[in-house]
Amino acid sequence: MIGINSRIVIAGAGSIGCYVGGRLASAGKAVTLLVRPRMIEGLQQNGLRITDPDGSEKLVEPGQFFLTSDPEIAFRQADIILVTVKSGATEEMAKSIRENASSDIVVVSLQNGVGNAETLRQHLHPEATVISGMVPFNVVQSEPSVTPLSVRRTMPGTILIDNTLDGLADVLSVPGLSVQAHPDMLGILWGKLLTNLNNALNALSNLPLVEQLADRSWRLLVADQLSEGLKVVRAHGITPAKVQGAPPAVLPSILRLPNLLFRIVAARMLAINPHARSSMWEDLSRGRATEIDYLQGVIIRMADEKNIAVPLTRKISACVKKVEGKPLRSHSVEDIRG
Structure with a gap:
């Protein structure tokens, strides 16, 4: 059962993943970022800076989120997994989720393209709930040498997700990150x-x-x-x-x-x-x-x-x-x- 205290994992914390995860974490959500090993030290030491289209900035402190590069650690207690990897990595990520997460996990695809949710369904447990999503804005990540790591959202917009799971949009919608359910995600x-x-x-x-x-x-x-x-x-x-x-x-x-x-x-x-x-x-x-x-x-x-x-x-x-x-x-x- 999802709820206000659901444990959320960002599966593939690149530009979009870091921004979404940072916004959720800064609002007090229990967030784990599944990141590349090379990113962990910098994020642990310096946190994550998120910048909005109006230029306003917010530093998400290291203690506000959990970091790991190990899928087993990331997924084993997850309630909701937000998949933000590139489309070509969807099948591999789905297999990792199936191996390490609960069989009835809720998985949301926040990726470009039209076939990622179906790819996830094909490789996850039948009991898993897969939700299509669409992020209407772009996020640019700072160069690796920049401290702290920064992700800049370049335009406004509301994330849309499939309306098949009641309450999910409310759980994911926080200040600075609006999420709404939509009845025609295929068209979107x-x-x-x-x-x-x-x-x-x-x-x-x-x-x-x-x-x-x-x-x-x-x-x-x-x-x-x-x-x-x-x-x-x-x-x-x-x-x-x-x-x-x-x-x-x-x-x-x-x-x-x-x-x-x-x-x-x-x-x-x-x-x-x-x-x-x-x-x-x-x-x-x-x-x-x-x-x-x-x-x-x-x-x-x-x-x-x-x-x-x-x-x-x-x-x-x-x-x-x-x-x-x-x-x-x-x-x-x-x-x-x-």
């Missing part, structure tokens, strides 16, 4: 995936999101890619829901507006931290594998099933794969369009 996840198609373009541009979207040539590229994605999901009978701001179906038209009109119509879209970039930019800049196969890759596979041409999506995916593991460089729109 597809809406987020379509929005996240820009993650790759933002990474390749090597520009802050505000600067990228201020440039109409980049917006036209985003709009053309989004139009391909919309065509594919519609062919599969999927109706993507509005995540925040405009519905996905009208975004291409908004993105194609001249600069003056775009700045008026998309004022909320541009009301983000001026330094904000996509999570894929962070992955490429730090030499990590990206989630391109779980974003553009999904659209490509679904397009193949319906024999739909998605040439731009394929080019963008190929560009990202070509630069993974290499020093990040700035691409132009012409580089990508070819």
Whole structure:
């Protein structure tokens, strides 16, 4: 039974995980961060700094959360596990949870992509409760040399979760971190995936999101890619829901507006931290594998099933794969369009 005193584990405490875990811990929740071994010493000594879009900061003291790199220790007494690993690590994390957590554990996927909850269900005990979730904001983590470790949320937004477990949203919602139950999480996840198609373009541009979207040539590229994605999901009978701001179906038209009109119509879209970039930019800049196969890759596979041409999506995916593991460089729109 979940409740106000539920023990919460952040499974994969990277940027999103540290921010969510830090917010929960600062509100007095019993939080364990499952982190990489190299992160433990710094967090134990210096705590965790969380920064909100308005620039306000809060230091979460080391004594406010528990740290471990051992899944057995993290999961054995957990009531709720929030999975925040990259999509490619979902199956491995699910197997670790099954091995170490109670069979009736509550597991919430706070990940990009549309298939992670199903992957978790496939590999967890049948008694486990798996909840789909969607985080509408990006979080940027400081460089490893920065003390204390800092995670900066770059935009507002409410985390949405499936409404199948009464009371869960209330348990997870704390000051500075709003969580709400939603009746159409499948539509929400597809809406987020379509929005996240820009993650790759933002990474390749090597520009802050505000600067990228201020440039109409980049917006036209985003709009053309989004139009391909919309065509594919519609062919599969999927109706993507509005995540925040405009519905996905009208975004291409908004993105194609001249600069003056775009700045008026998309004022909320541009009301983000001026330094904000996509999570894929962070992955490429730090030499990590990206989630391109779980974003553009999904659209490509679904397009193949319906024999739909998605040439731009394929080019963008190929560009990202070509630069993974290499020093990040700035691409132009012409580089990508070819």
